[in-house]
Amino acid sequence: MGAEQVSSGFVALVxxxxxxxxxxxxxxxxSKVAITSDTPQTTRHRxxxxxDRDDAQLVIxxxxxxxxxxxxxxxxxxxxxxxxxxxxxxxxxxxxATQQFGRGDEWVAGHVAKTHAKRVLVLTKADIATQxxxxxxxxxxxxxxxxxxxxxxxxxxGFNVDxxxxxxxxxxxxxxxxxxxxxxSDQSIEVMIAEFIREKILRxxxxxxPHSVGVALDDMSYNDRKGLYSIWAIIYVERDSxxxxxIGKGADKLKAIGTEAxxxxxRLLGGKxxxxxxxxxxxxxxRDASQIKRFGYGEGR
Numbered sequence: 001m002g003a004e005q006v007s008s009g010f011v012a013l014v015x016x017x018x019x020x021x022x023x024x025x026x027x028x029x030x031s032k033v034a035i036t037s038d039t040p041q042t043t044r045h046r047x048x049x050x051x052d053r054d055d056a057q058l059v060i061x062x063x064x065x066x067x068x069x070x071x072x073x074x075x076x077x078x079x080x081x082x083x084x085x086x087x088x089x090x091x092x093x094x095x096x097a098t099q100q101f102g103r104g105d106e107w108v109a110g111h112v113a114k115t116h117a118k119r120v121l122v123l124t125k126a127d128i129a130t131q132x133x134x135x136x137x138x139x140x141x142x143x144x145x146x147x148x149x150x151x152x153x154x155x156x157x158g159f160n161v162d163x164x165x166x167x168x169x170x171x172x173x174x175x176x177x178x179x180x181x182x183x184x185s186d187q188s189i190e191v192m193i194a195e196f197i198r199e200k201i202l203r204x205x206x207x208x209x210p211h212s213v214g215v216a217l218d219d220m221s222y223n224d225r226k227g228l229y230s231i232w233a234i235i236y237v238e239r240d241s242x243x244x245x246x247i248g249k250g251a252d253k254l255k256a257i258g259t260e261a262x263x264x265x266x267r268l269l270g271g272k273x274x275x276x277x278x279x280x281x282x283x284x285x286x287r288d289a290s291q292i293k294r295f296g297y298g299e300g301r
Contacts, residue, residue, distance in 0.1 A: 007056035009089035009172035010048075013122075014063055014112065016104045019094040020124035020155055025049050025062040027155035028165060032264070033185040033192075034062050036199070048186040050179045056169045057177040061088060072287050076297060082111060090118045090171050092164075093145065097129035097152065101140035109144035118171040121147045122164065127154035189268070190217045191296060196264040197233055197277070200257045201246060209245055212238040214285060214295045218278075222271075230274045231265065236282045236295075243279045254279065 013021040022034035025047065033049045047062040063084045085091055093112045095105055112119055121141050123134050134152050141147070149167050153160040179186065187195075194215040202210045218232040237243050247254045258275050265273045285291040 004177065005174045006054075006177060007169050007172040008058075008175040008177060010059045010061055010087065010178075011090040011092055011120075011168050012061040012063060012084040012088040012117075013092050013094055014085065015094035015108055016096070019096050021062050021094055022047075024094070024122070024124065024153065024155040024161070024164070025060050027158060027161045028058075028060055029184050031184055032267075033187065048179075050183055050185065051165065052177065052179075052181045053169075056172065057179065057181075058165060058169060058172070059178055072289050072292060076289070076292050085111060085115050085117070088115075088117050089173060090120060090168050091115050092120045092122050092168065093141070093147075094122045094124050095137050095141055096125055097123040097134050097137055098125050101137050105141070106144060109141060113145045118148045119145055120164075120167060120171075121145070121150045123150070123152040125154060125156075126152040127157050127159055190220070192268060193217055193220070193231060193265060194233065194295075196268065197235070197257070197261045197275075199264075200260045201235065204253065204257060204260075205245060209237070209242050212242055212286065213246075214282075214291075214297075216295060226272075228272045228274060229265070229269050230276075232276045232278075235277060235279045236285060237279065238282065238284055238286065240281055243281055246279050 022036045025034045026032050029049045029051050034047050049060045051058040061084045091112055151164050151167055153164050194217050198215045201213050214236040216234050218234050221230045258277050262273050262275050
């Protein structure tokens with residue numbers, strides 16, 4: 001007998017930074033696979049998250065927000081997001097229903113219009129947008145792209161998330177399951193650990209600091225007798241002043257970051273975690289292609 005055939009395929013979530021792509025990804029798979037924050041360009045990896053149903057397997061490709069790049073990192077993230085449009089069955093263009101449809105959205109729409117995939121317009125944050133605003137956004141987007149479907153969702157309160165999945169599944173071809181049924185994401189544990197740590201930094205710092213932060217795993221071990229994971233990670237910044245902000249007075253900020261990250265890491269790993277964080281300066285690393293690849297951002301993995 002041949003392999004089981006189900007509705008199976010890939011859907012890329014694209015949009016401006018902070019359109020809600022990662023929040024929707026987490027809501028779809030029902031677990032935290034992508035980090036979220038209010039900081040633009042939070043997502044630096046192209047993440048594949050997997051929703052497995054008896055009748056379908058949906059692979060969601062969460063991409064970095066498309067934006068006008070200011071450095072080599074920004075250029076790499078844009079390359080990663082645009083590459084995701086090449087080999088998917090459905091492109092979902094996410095538009096924040098509470099914001100004005102602007103030049104950034106127009107730029108994203110221009111790329112969506114060139115794809116050969118099915119196109120779905122997704123209005124996010126529908127829980128805090130008026131019906132009139134949603135309809136205005138739909139009309140604005142349709143001036144640039146001919147969409148196969150339109151749907152409004154709120155990933156925060158779960159409104160229409162299942163509706164989005166059902167809409168996308170209708171456009172998927174019949175095929176095999178691409179990933180094991182119990183696999184929620186293709187990210188390595190090492191990448192997820194580094195990203196969960198970076199998320200806590202993004203949520204506790206402001207201004208330029210979040211954009212200048214990169215996190216790399218230095219070492220990791222497991223003590224079977226104690227049921228304890230020991231993790232050593234290095235937080236990189238571009239300036240001495242940023243290092244001081246992250247460490248804080250009496251190292252209080254760094255301790256708080258570690259405490260918050262450990263909660264996520266223990267949930268991820270299913271065991272107790274000892275987490276050691278250190279902070280180092282690597283001047284202007286975002287302009288250095290070799291450093292960007294070292295962190296695995298964009299297509300660097």
